[in-house]
Amino acid sequence: MTGLSDWGVWLRHGLELAATVAFALSGAMTAARSRLDGVGVCAVVFLTAFGGGTLRDILLDIRPFFWVSHVEYLWGLLTLAVLAMIFMRQHHFELTERAIQLPDAIGLGLFAAIGVDVARAHDMPMLVAVLMGVITPVFGGVLRDLVCNRIPEAFIDHRPYAFCAFLGGWLYLGLEVLALPEWLVLSATVVFTAGLRLLALRFDWRMPVWRV
Amino acid sequence: MTGLSDWGVWLRHGLELAATVAFALSGAMTAARSRLDGVGVCAVVFLTAFGGGTLRDILLDIRPFFWVSHVEYLWGLLTLAVLAMIFMRQHHFELTERAIQLPDAIGLGLFAAIGVDVARAHDMPMLVAVLMGVITPVFGGVLRDLVCNRIPEAFIDHRPYAFCAFLGGWLYLGLEVLALPEWLVLSATVVFTAGLRLLALRFDWRMPVWRV
Amino acid sequence: MTGLSDWGVWLRHGLELAATVAFALSGAMTAARSRLDGVGVCAVVFLTAFGGGTLRDILLDIRPFFWVSHVEYLWGLLTLAVLAMIFMRQHHFELTERAIQLPDAIGLGLFAAIGVDVARAHDMPMLVAVLMGVITPVFGGVLRDLVCNRIPEAFIDHRPYAFCAFLGGWLYLGLEVLALPEWLVLSATVVFTAGLRLLALRFDWRMPVWRV
Known part of the structure; x- marks a missing residue:
């Protein structure tokens, strides 16, 4: 392996780690706000971090899951949830929320790209691949909110989140054609x-808000 | 293929389409009432229309899903959700709700029959097949309501819906014996x-209401 | 087969039955408190009793499910839900809740042990096996509460339930090493x-309560 590709592998692992931590922290904060106990915090942290990729793998019938082959994650x-x-x-929440905006956005992009990539490797049609690119980063947060008995933020927030992944998925497919x-x-x-x-x-x- | 069987194929496709549109519209209206944004409406439309069949296929370990092999759906x-x-x-909601009662009922019957049929083709015992005949048309609405943070209508409404599919499933098995x-x-x-x-x-x- | 192992098989079946009934009754009571109709009660009874094992089997990609190969359950x-x-x-609820504490605890232990056992038979790493030992007994109750639009009791109750299964899972692995x-x-x-x-x-x- 050349130094460059080594560097690329390390960069990708570093980004993946930072993004997973960001997702996990958003889970921990939502769980805390809903007054969950220690078990609930751990459960929501796992669901937020791995829920999207796991649903994608169930839909595409892929095993083993990421968290089975990389049990160190x-x-x-678990350590992160306890800490x-x-x-x-x-009073740290607002600070933490600001601090995880960047890794969370990177996670959105990274997991969207990985989702499309995995779906294409399994011969999925284009729209399905883009859908997997949306599900992978977004669905963990959806599960987090469902468990905490809230309407999923990704579905009610009006700020583009899943939509960025949707557009990114199409960019991936466009560049793939080239x-x-x-x-x-x-x-x-x-x-x-x-x-x-x-x-x-x-x-x-x-x-855009649509009148109902 | 004879003219008759052609006609049957077209009829089935037509009914499937009408029923899917009815399910999707009920998803769009529930999402609108819960004030979801555009992403949420699309998500709930997909879940309502395909959630039941997808859960059935996951339980029976069948791939590819309907919406993967018929990506045009x-x-x-997506177009329907945007429109x-x-x-x-x-003020259209009440009108729409009245208008989709017929295709929704047809969808209940059609997806129940398909659910039992698919389960029998995979050698499921009778009660499991009937259960799949209930899950296929009903579970999309259950997911719709869970995402919109409501108790599923199918579980609290007291008007027979899932129960019709349950009886229909047994009719299927009875006729199959003949x-x-x-x-x-x-x-x-x-x-x-x-x-x-x-x-x-x-x-x-x-x-019947049961006293608690 | 010797008399002893016969006795062991019967004991295990008896415990499994008692535990499943306890889980089902806790589902029926939660459904009643949420004012579900007959369909809802049946659905929640099924989800509470079989939800955990079914999720474990989906995650481990095991078929057929327990309730497919043992359709008599x-x-x-169904009979239990109707009765x-x-x-x-x-006014029976408090009494029932007291009465099912013992079989529910046995179910927690039994399904935790079975969950770890199944996961190990499928070559899962230790932490994943313990996780399956927690999911098997606990996740049915989580689904029960989600459908009834409540935050899952296992995540907010502060009384150790999932945590007992977690410790039991590690005990299993420790004894396995011996x-x-x-x-x-x-x-x-x-x-x-x-x-x-x-x-x-x-x-x-x-x-321990953690300050937020």
Whole structure:
């Protein structure tokens, strides 16, 4: 392996780790706000971090799951949940939410790209692949909110989140048609999706409200 | 293929389409009432229309899903969700609800028959097959209500809905024992289940209330 | 087969039956409190009794499910749900809740042991096996509460329930390392987990509250 590709592997692992931690922390905070106990916090942390990828793998009938072949991630999340319970205080929440915006956006882009990539490797049609690119990063948060008895934020927030992943998925497919190397397609999707999400947060973009 | 069987195929496709649209519209209206955003409406439309069949296929370990092998249905639902958001207004809801009662009842019968049929083709015992005949048409609405943070209507409404599919499933198995041709078994199940549901709505039948 | 192993098989079946009935009754009572109709009661009874094992089998990609190969359990639960609706009255609830504490604790231990056992037979890593040992007894109740639009009791109750299964799972793995015979490992896990749960109820132990 060359130094460059080594560097790419490490970068990807680093991004994956940062994104997973961001997802897990958003789970821990939602669980705390809903007054769950320690078991509930651990459950919501796992669901938020791995729910989307696991649903994708169930739908595509892929085994083993990510958290079975990389069981060190499960141990890490368990540790994270315990640390969050010990050290996290209500007045840290706003700070934490600000701090995880960047890794969360990167996770949105990264898991969207991975979702489309996995679906294409399993010969899924284009729209299904884009759907998997949306489900992978978004569905963990949906499960988190369902368990905490709230309407999923991704479905009611009006700020583009799943929609960024949707557009990123189509970008992936467009670049794929151009027969670009896979690492470039993946990187462009991540940068585009994460960038779009950060722009949307920065300028407070809203999805058009439709009158009911 | 003879003209008759062609006609049967077209009829079945037509009914399937009408029923899917009815399920999707009930999803769009519930999402609108819960004030979901555009992403939420699309998600609930998909869940309501395909949730039941997808759960059945996961339980029976069948791939590919209907919406993977017929990706044109996904495109259709996406279009429908966008059109519903543009044109649907609160004061249309009652009208729409009345208009979809017939296709919704047909969908109940059709998807119940298909559910039992698929389960029998996979050698499921009778009660499990009937259960699949209930899950296929009913579970999409259950997911719709869970996402919108309501107790599922099918579980609290007291008007027979799932119960019609349950009886229809047993009719299917009874006719199967008589070794009637499959198209006749399917048709009779659809007509019986849909008819029962329409009668229940027409005469406002209620399941017996049990004192708690 | 010797008399002893016959006796063991009957004991295990008897415990399984008692535990399933306890789980089903807790489903029926929660459904009644949420004012579900007859269909809802049956659905929640099924979900509570079989939801955990079914999710475990989906995650491990195991078929057929328990309730497909033992369809007599489905018939039994259907009968139980109908009987519960006829005979159960609000003022029986407290009595029933007291009466099912013992079989429910046994179910917690038994299904935890079975969950770890099945996961190990499918070569899962240790933490994943323990997780399956928690999901099997606990997740049915989680689904019950989600359908009844409540935050899952297992995640908010502060009394150790899932945590007993978690510790029991590690005991199983520890005894497995000692190469003890399987029946001994299983029995010790059941007794330890159920005993811990009963002690927790008896002395009103609480998980440490973490400040948020």
